Amino acid sequence: MAVALVGLPGAGKSAVGRRLGARLNTPFIDTDYVIEQRIGCSIRDYFDREGEVAFRDIEQTVIADLAANAQGVLATGGGAVLREANRSQLRDHFHVIYLRSSPEDLFRRLRHDVKRPLLQVADPLGRLRELHDARDPLYRETAHDVVDTGRPSIAMLVNIIVMQLELAGIVAPGAHPEEPAS
Numbered sequence: 303m304a305v306a307l308v309g310l311p312g313a314g315k316s317a318v319g320r321r322l323g324a325r326l327n328t329p330f331i332d333t334d335y336v337i338e339q340r341i342g343c344s345i346r347d348y349f350d351r352e353g354e355v356a357f358r359d360i361e362q363t364v365i366a367d368l369a370a371n372a373q374g375v376l377a378t379g380g381g382a383v384l385r386e387a388n389r390s391q392l393r394d395h396f397h398v399i400y401l402r403s404s405p406e407d408l409f410r411r412l413r414h415d416v417k418r419p420l421l422q423v424a425d426p427l428g429r430l431r432e433l434h435d436a437r438d439p440l441y442r443e444t445a446h447d448v449v450d451t452g453r454p455s456i457a458m459l460v461n462i463i464v465m466q467l468e469l470a471g472i473v474a475p476g477a478h479p480e481e482p483a484s
């Protein structure tokens with residue numbers, strides 16, 4: 303099984319992806335984490351030092367490497383869809399789910415965040431609106447399914463995605479039941 307999550311920063315790719323991987327009993331891989339292991343520092347520091355193009359080059363290499371042995375649940379970086387090479391690698395090798403969120407919801411989740419370099423600006427909500435307008439068509443182009451994240455909790459999103467994967471024939475119906483609440 304190979305599932306990839308795409309969406310804006312704060313859409314829940316890492317939070318939902320980690321729980322989805324556990325539910326499906328398959329590895330969870332975060333491309334941002336793989337990149338940080340390769341560059342040996344935080345993405346934010348790398349952006350400051352080397353610039354965005356250098357970061358995007360490494361991101362493209364990491365996505366191609368992961369697509370060559372596609373497995374598990376992959377959380378991609380928010381900007382992974384900017385390059386056409388990444389969009390086709392993801393679409394061809396993974397079942398891609400777009401976690402769609404409004405800029406206002408994202409702003410609520412990320413207003414205290416200091417790790418996301420693209421949001422360290424005077425008007426982060428305006429920045430999120432720009433990013434949404436520019437990237438929403440690219441996420442839709444890449445994805446096989448779209449899930450709206452505005453209202454559901456992370457646990458509910460996992461349930462919705464498992465149902466979608468069952469409908470798409472990626473996982474067998476009923477094979478991954480929800481853990482009973484303890």
Ligand SMILES: Nc1ncnc2c1ncn2[C@@H]1O[C@H](COP(=O)(O)OP(=O)(O)OP(=O)(O)O)[C@@H](O)[C@H]1O
Nearest residue numbers: 310311312313314315316317379380411454455456
């Ligand atoms: N549906 C949700 N309901 C409530 N909180 C959420 C939801 N989705 C994500 N969050 C919270 O929002 C924050 C950002 O989520 P997360 O780090 O998973 O985003 P991301 O899509 O991986 O972002 P990035 O592209 O920057 O890596 C986390 O604190 C997470 O717990």
Ligand SMILES: O=C(O)C1=C[C@@H](O)[C@@H](O)[C@H](O)C1
Nearest residue numbers: 311334345379380381418419
């Ligand atoms: O939205 C983006 O362009 C980014 C999102 C993060 O996941 C990181 O991949 C990086 O900070 C760039």
Ligand SMILES: [Mg+2]
Nearest residue numbers: 315316334377
């Ligand atoms: Mg993430």
